[in-house]
Amino acid sequence: MHKYSKGWFVQQLRAKGIKLHPQLRCHLGLFKESELRNLYYQYVENEQLDTE
Numbered sequence: 001m002h003k004y005s006k007g008w009f010v011q012q013l014r015a016k017g018i019k020l021h022p023q024l025r026c027h028l029g030l031f032k033e034s035e036l037r038n039l040y041y042q043y044v045e046n047e048q049l050d051t052e
Contacts, residue, residue, distance in 0.1 A: 009036035016044050 001007045010028045013019075013036065020027060021039070028036060 004037075006033040006036060009033065009040050012040055012044055016047075018043060 001011065013028055018028070018039070021031065022043070028039075031039075
């Protein structure tokens with residue numbers, strides 16, 4: 001799996017416990033890569049920056 005691909009974003013979000021879209025409650029695989037990237041930066045990257 002290539003880093004920053006759609007599958008990679010899904011894998012990273014699921015590793016953080018996000019299995020459904022936080023607002024729409026749909027499976028992550030239904031969304032475009034751009035939407036998954038936004039979720040990743042919102043919930044994963046920002047969380048890591050806040051803890052440092």
